[in-house]
Amino acid sequence: MVSITVFKGTKDGSIKQSKTEKAELSGDQVLLKVTASGLCGTDLHYRHADMVLGHEGVGVVEEVGPQAKYMKKGDRVGWGYEHDCCGHCQQCLTGMETFCPERAMYGFADLDQGSFAHHAVWREAFLFKIPDDLSDEAAAPLQCGGATVFNALHLFNTKPTETVGIMGVGGLGHLAIQFAAKMGCRVIVLSGSDKKKDEAMRLGAHEFVATKGAKELKVSAPLDRLLVTTSVQPQWDLLMPIMAPGATIFPLSVAEGNFEIPYMPLLLSGLRIQGSLVASRYVQQRMLDFAALHKIAPIVEKFPMTEEGITDAMEKLDKGDMRYRAVLVPQ
Ligand SMILES: NC(=O)c1ccc[n+]([C@@H]2O[C@H](COP(=O)([O-])OP(=O)(O)OC[C@H]3O[C@@H](n4cnc5c(N)ncnc54)[C@H](OP(=O)(O)O)[C@@H]3O)[C@@H](O)[C@H]2O)c1
Ligand SMILES: [Zn+2]
Ligand SMILES: [Zn+2]
Numbered sequence: 001m002v003s004i005t006v007f008k009g010t011k012d013g014s015i016k017q018s019k020t021e022k023a024e025l026s027g028d029q030v031l032l033k034v035t036a037s038g039l040c041g042t043d044l045h046y047r048h049a050d051m052v053l054g055h056e057g058v059g060v061v062e063e064v065g066p067q068a069k070y071m072k073k074g075d076r077v078g079w080g081y082e083h084d085c086c087g088h089c090q091q092c093l094t095g096m097e098t099f100c101p102e103r104a105m106y107g108f109a110d111l112d113q114g115s116f117a118h119h120a121v122w123r124e125a126f127l128f129k130i131p132d133d134l135s136d137e138a139a140a141p142l143q144c145g146g147a148t149v150f151n152a153l154h155l156f157n158t159k160p161t162e163t164v165g166i167m168g169v170g171g172l173g174h175l176a177i178q179f180a181a182k183m184g185c186r187v188i189v190l191s192g193s194d195k196k197k198d199e200a201m202r203l204g205a206h207e208f209v210a211t212k213g214a215k216e217l218k219v220s221a222p223l224d225r226l227l228v229t230t231s232v233q234p235q236w237d238l239l240m241p242i243m244a245p246g247a248t249i250f251p252l253s254v255a256e257g258n259f260e261i262p263y264m265p266l267l268l269s270g271l272r273i274q275g276s277l278v279a280s281r282y283v284q285q286r287m288l289d290f291a292a293l294h295k296i297a298p299i300v301e302k303f304p305m306t307e308e309g310i311t312d313a314m315e316k317l318d319k320g321d322m323r324y325r326a327v328l329v330p331q
Contacts, residue, residue, distance in 0.1 A: 002031065006052040006217070006312055007116035013047050015139070015310045020052065020112045028124040031076065031145035032059035034221040036143035037305065039113035039326035040171060041231050042254055046107055054328070055081050055106040057115030057141040058136045068124040073176075076136065077127040079115070080143035081106045081278040084123055085326060086188035095280050115140075116310060118330050128285055131292035139295040141171060141325040142288060144278060145298070149176035151279035152227050152250040155182060160184025163244070165223035166205075168230035169196040172252065174310050175298055176227050177203045179287075182294040188219050190239075211235075217242050228252055236261035240269075248272040286289075300327040 002022045010016050025031060037055030046053055061075045073078065085100035085300050092100050104110060113120050149162040149172050158164065164180040168189040179306075180187045181204025189205040191197070197208045209217055222244035229232055233255045237246050240262050243249065249271060251259065260301045265271070281285065291297065301316075305328040313326035 001119075002119065002136045004113070004117055004119035006118075007049045007054070007224050007305065007307065008052050009049045011048060013045075015307045015314070017307050018052075018110060020117075022113075022121045023028060025063060025121065027065055028068045028096075029065040029121050030061055030068055030071050030077075030124050030127060032120050033062050033207060034115060034117055034330055036061040036136040036140040037315060037328045038145060039144065039310075039328060040141075040144045040236045041317065042144070044105070044314060045254060048102055049107070049111075051107070051111035052114035052117060053310075054115030054117065055268070056140045056145065057120060058130060058140045058143070059120065059209045063118070064124070067071070071124050071127060076130040077126050078139050079122055080147055081122075083110050083126055083134065095282050097280050098277050109140075116305060116328060118305075126281065128281070128288055130235055131288055133292040134288065134296075137300055137302065137327045137329070139288070140183060140297040140327050141175070141300065142291055143284075145171040145325060146175045146179075146291060146296075147174055147279035147287055148252060148276070149227060149229065149286045150179050150290065151283050152252065152276045153179055154286065155276070155279075156225075156248065156250075156274060156281055158185060158225065162186070162224040165186060165219075165226035165242070166188055167191075167211075167226060167234060167239075169324065170231065170322070171325040172229035173227075173300070174199070174203060175296070176229060177191055177205050178193075178294075179290070181205070182290070182296060186221060188216070188221075188223065191293070199318060211238065211289045214238065222280040223247055224266065231255070233257065233259070237304040240265040243269060243271055246271070248274050250276050252276060298323050298325045299323060302327050302329055304328070305330045
């Protein structure tokens with residue numbers, strides 16, 4: 001039995017330190033010592049839930065279960081949104097396990113542990129070895145934020161000749177700019193104001209458009225694909241005229257309400273809307289290798305992993321002041 005320190009959401013939104021008891025390791029379970037955790041926009045949605053928060057974890061293997069084969073003590077590993085799946089259904093067999101009917105995911109399963117913790121116990125099969133070229137702090141935000149935007153680009157076959165729009169320069173968006181640029185695309189960034197222009201251009205954007213208050217958007221080339229990474233749904237009617245015929249829109253935001261877009265432009269331009277959720281393990285490992293090779297890393301602000309540190313980080317993220325991903329470091 002191990003007793004691990006964890007940090008939970010509560011009804012009133014305050015962050016509470018607590019303890020979780022874990023039995024002896026069984027099967028391919030692995031005990032990790034957490035060394036870094038990203039703070040994703042999705043964690044804000046669970047702040048009022050009675051569960052351990054965090055799903056962008058990196059740690060070091062401390063102990064392996066009786067059937068673990070690929071990990072050993074001392075390995076640096078990460079994990080993200082999905083903790084388990086059935087391994088037998090059509091989705092699992094085709095590498096689409098994030099849509100397995102029996103998936104175990106953040107917010108729905110294993111609520112007694114997460115990456116806002118000093119330790120965690122996960123199945124080896126859902127852990128990713130971290131390439132040597134990525135530090136723990138750089139690798140943590142890649143586990144959900146990086147995986148999500150890379151998946152939208154990679155799984156749906158982005159070509160280097162495409163013009164890719166990235167809307168929202170936050171945790172996801174600032175990684176999406178880097179991935180799309182390194183894939184060889186023309187990258188056009190859409191952001192609320194001009195505040196993040198210089199940083200976006202440094203990260204590889206070719207063009208930057210401020211959207212707030214605009215009646216019409218002007219871009220040098222219509223978008224073949226648009227990744228929407230804003231924390232709320234955008235004004236869809238503003239975006240329709242800048243989409244290329246046959247383009248795909250990826251609404252990645254986790255947001256309330258219905259998805260409503262102007263209907264006829266969808267038909268007349270043959271647009272596609274593609275839902276996308278984090279990444280399968282295959283895509284996630286490819287993403288880590290791609291990031292290490294091309295020196296793609298998040299820009300992070302570090303906070304102590306304490307009740308106060310997590311609260312401060314969440315408030316900064318909520319206010320829109322984070323540049324660009326908080327990383328919590330256990331004390
Ligand atoms: N589909 C998935 O699998 C998946 C995975 C992870 C996260 N998500 C979701 O993706 C979204 C982004 O996550 P994140 O971690 O990147 O969050 P984030 O760091 O807060 O970034 C969101 C960005 O949205 C823009 N924004 C903020 N407030 C806004 C407002 N009131 N109106 C319009 N735009 C606003 C800002 O960009 P600008 O300043 O550039 O405008 C901000 O940087 C969240 O909704 C999250 O839950 C989805
Ligand atoms: Zn996330
Ligand atoms: Zn399955």
